[in-house]
Amino acid sequence: MRKRCLIIGASGAIGLATTVKLVEDGWAVACHYRSNEQVIYRLRDQVPSEQWLGAYQGDLSHPEGIQAFLDGMDEEWDALVFCGGQAWTGLFQDMSVADMDQLYYLHVQSTWRITQQALPAMISNKKGHIVVVSSVFGEEGASTEVVYSSVKGAQLSFVKGLAKEVAPSGIRVNAVTPGWIQSEMNAHLSDEEAQMLAEEIPVGRAGQPAEVSGAIRFLMSEEASYITGQTIKVNGGWT
Template identity: 60%
Template sequence: MNKRVLILGASGEIGRATALKLVAKGYEVGLQYNANESAVSSLRKEIPSHQYSGDFQADLSTNEGIVTFLDTLEMEWDAVIFAGGQMWTGIFQDMHPEDMDALYNVHVKAVWMTTKHVLPYMIHQKAGSIILVSSIFGIEGASLEVAYSSVKGAQNSFVKGLAKEVAPSGIRVNAVAPGLIDTKMNAHLTKDELTALAEEIPMGRAGKAEEVSDAIDFLINGRSSYITGQIIQINGGWA
C-alpha cells in the first residue's frame, strides 16, 4: 500500500510542487487549502485517482477553523507536511492583535494541533515523518517581518524539541527554511526590490518552488533515515 501524505497549504506553489513530486514517487496525497479552491481543483486533475486521498478546506487562522478541520480529518497519515503560508508585512507597532492571532494560529497552533492529531497513528506504526516549511526569517529575523519571524522561529524550536521526543517511536521531524523563493508570497515586492534582493544572494537569483520540494522529498524518504531535528536551509547561500 502506498504511503499517505497530508499536505497543508497545498494551494501554494511549494505545496503544489511537493504534491506533484510525491505523487510521481508513488505516494498518496491529501490536500488542505483555505481560500484558493481553483488552485486545488487544478492540482487534483494532475493526481491519479488511486493516489488521491481527498481535499480539506479549512481556515487555520482561527481556533474554530483548526477544530473544525481536525473534526473531519482522519488520523491515519504516514507523513504530514506543513507548507501553509501567511505573512504580515509592516512596522510592528502597527500590527493589530487579530493579525498576531492569525499568524500564531496558522504557523504555530495549527502545527501543534494537527501533529497531536496524527501522532498516535505514527507511534502505533513505529514510523512517520513530519516536515515543516519554515523560513530564513525564523533563523535570521527580519525588519518589517517581526511577528512572522517569531512564528517561524517557534516552528524551528518545535522541530528540534519534538524530534527528540518521538525519535524512539521511529518518527522523524525536520524542517526546510527557504530564503527568497519565486512564489506569490513575494508578490508585494517590486521588481526593483526583487532585483536588489537577488544581488545579495551568492547564487544571484531567487529559488524555485521545485527546489524546495526536492528537499522535502529527500527528508520524507529513506535516504534521510538518520536525519531528524534539522532545519535545512534552502537559500542560495543568502544569510
C-alpha cells in the first residue's frame, strides 16, 4: 500500500515542486489549494492515477474556512507537508487587526488543527512525518514583515514542541526555512530590489522551489530517520 501524504498549499511554487518530488518517490498525494484551481488540474494530469488521492479546496485564513476544510479532510495520513502561506508587507503600526488575524489563522491555527486531526491515526500506526515550511524571517525577523515573522517563528516553536511529544510514537516533525526563493510570493520585487537581495546572499542568487522541496524530500526519507525537531535552512548562506 502506498504511503499517503497531504500537501497544504500544493498550488504554490514550493508546494508544486514538493508534490512532484514525492510522487517520484512513490508517495500517493492529496493536494490542498485555496484558489489556484487550474494549477491543481494541470498537476493532476502529471500524477499517475494510482498516486492521485484528490484535491481539497479551502481558505485557511479564517476559522470557518479551517473548520470546513477539516470536515472534508480524510483523517489517516502517513505525512503532512505545510507549504501554504502568504506575507503582508508594510509598517507594523499600519496593519489592521483583520490582517493580523488572517496571517495567524493561515500560518498557525490551521497548522495546529490539521495536525491535531491527523495525529491519532499516525500515533495508532506508530509512524508519520510532518514537515512545516517556515521562513528565514521566522528565525531572524524582518522589518516591515513583523507579524509574518511572528507567525513563522510560532511554526518553528510548534515543530520543536510537537517533535518531543510524538517521537515515542514514531512520528518525526521538522521544519524547512527558505530564504529568498524565486516564487509568486516574491514576484513583486523590482529588478533593483532583487539585485540588492542577491548581493546580500553569499551564493549571489535567489533559490529555486526545487531546492526547498529537495530538503523536504530528505526529511521524509529513511536517510533522515534520526532527525526530528530540527530546522533545515535553505537560504544560500543568507544568515
